[in-house]
Amino acid sequence: MRLRFQKISLFFALLTLVLQTGCWDRNELENLAFVLTMGVDRSIDNQIDVIMRIAIPGNVAGPTGKTGGESISQTTKPITITARSIPEAVSLAEATVERRIDFRHLRVLIFGEEIAKEGILPHLDVLERFPQFRRSVYVWVAKEGPARNVFLTAEPVLEKSVSRYVDDVARGVIRYGYSRMPTLHDFLNEVDNRQSDAVLPIVGVNPIVSSEKKDSSIKPMPTDKYHQEIAGNTEPGGKTLRALPRSGGNPSEFLGIAVLQEGRLIDKWSGWDARIYGLLRDSYRGGIWVFNTPNGNETFSVIIRRARGPSITVTWDGDVPHIDIRLFLEGQLMNVQSQESYVSTEGIAILESQAINTITKEVDALIRRAQKEKTDPFYLARSIQTQSLTMQEFDNLDWKNRFSNASFTVQADFKIRRPGLRIQSRSDESR
Structure with a gap:
């Protein structure tokens, strides 16, 4: 009787080992390349350019008591892939990046203005289906140009972390009301609502500040030259869609909103208009x-x-x-x-x-x-x-x-x- 009990106990012990989960599908951090921001532009031959900014783990946060890299360009690396769709671009990127591409830390997706006018819903389908894309991702529209320009010129004044930079921008929009910062979840809900249309924030590249960028740093121009650059700009900042009259700082500026109907860009409103929109909405x-x-x-x-x-x-x-x-x-x-x-x-x-x-x-x-x-x-x-x-x-x-x-x-x-x-x-x- 005792021997039989021991055999039964051994059987159940072996059975529990079989039922336990294994580590065959483990995801080691050392094997993943985290995409923090992504952009989509219209390319040649009816293809799209997919821009991904990938984090460099060793530089995102430096040793205790020290900052990480000196700029975003030292904490992340951009890569552009031209393909027929976002999934195809991701698969092709796998052939050029040493680690597996992972989107669980993606914070923002930027669409170029040209592709936004065509419609962004076909490109959002992958974000709705693939579980790595979280619905808390922000969606932006680049003003008067491709999203790639925003990636190549962005130089935050304080933040070295892309994720913190995006979160700080979202909080700033709430403080001053010159734009609106809906998440992917908010945007899709507005698109599905038959009685209203959706809006997304506009991110522009200031031409004056962009011209001051040299080797990942901003070197403000002399006062006389700056005054020549802003001559004729008599409207207060934010009243129109024109870039702000300014020198130094981050070339990116968040003023205004893009109005989309059925996922297609139909109009752009200035920063002043965005405040009025916020009052009504x-x-x-x-x-x-x-x-x-x-x-x-x-x-x-x-x-x-x-x-x-x-x-x-x-x-x-x-x-x-x-x-x-x-x-x-x-x-x-x-x-x-x-x-x-x-x-x-x-x-x-x-x-x-x-x-x-x-x-x-x-x-x-x-x-x-x-x-x-x-x-x-x-x-x-x-x-x-x-x-x-x-x-x-x-x-x-x-x-x-x-x-x-x-x-x-x-x-x-x-x-x-x-x-x-x-x-x-x-x-x-x-x-």
Whole structure:
């Protein structure tokens, strides 16, 4: 009996060894090449250029107490493969890189403007299917050129790690509102929504700063030459799609958003437009706004924050909608360039009225621009979703065509809550 029990125990012990997982499919870090960023451009002969920036493990983080490499070019290496698709480019890259390509640490995918106009959904299919691509990846669109230019010129001011650089950019966009930083998951959800269109951030390459880049470092040009370069650029930075008038720093700049319909680029909006978009889409959280004073000769600056979400009400006149939009904002006075005495009940009201008039005009202009394109990236139809009995009824609303003919009114409630540390102007103090 005892011998039989020992045999049974031995059998189950051997059985557990068979059922245990082995290490035949192990992934050793020493055998992997991690792709941190990737770009896709239209190439010749109807092919695509796939640009991958691969991490150099020994240089990403240096010894304790020391920084890693001196620049991104020393912590990563770019490689460009021309192929018919992203999977084919990956397989061809395997023949040139010593280790197996791995995308589990990919942080951003950049599309060139040309291929974005053709449509990016066919190239995103692999990201939806292949499990190594996470839906937390950011998706950007290169402005007026290929994504490869962004890869070759990017030179962050502080960060040496590509991953931290991308995350810092995303946080900066939230702080100042000049763009929007949706993830792949957010973008695909917006594409699948029949009643709205998607947006992606625009990343541009500043030509002045790019010309200052020499051997992985930026050497600012002399003042006289810099002033010659920016001559004629009279519009405030961010108001148009033009590059910022600046010297030094990172050649890459994140101002504006790309509007995509069914995954195809149809319009580009400036940094100022992106803030208005954020107010309507309820993605705006805060930023510095500069307005002209009532006399028009000087400016005043306000940190404007979202007080609460916008109120959007849609009523119908037959098949034509009328949209009532009300924005709720609050601010902190940051600067009064004229040094006039505005810190009083009457003075603050004057500044608030000036800001409200400017914001409502910009909202009006952007909505009319969207109506001409028959696009609604603001998702204004979200206010009537609860009025539909079923999702099928809501999906069949044909909102974009109806929105193009809609009438609308815009109101903004804006209060300056804090005047800053200086209560009175210098002229009042000297009296």
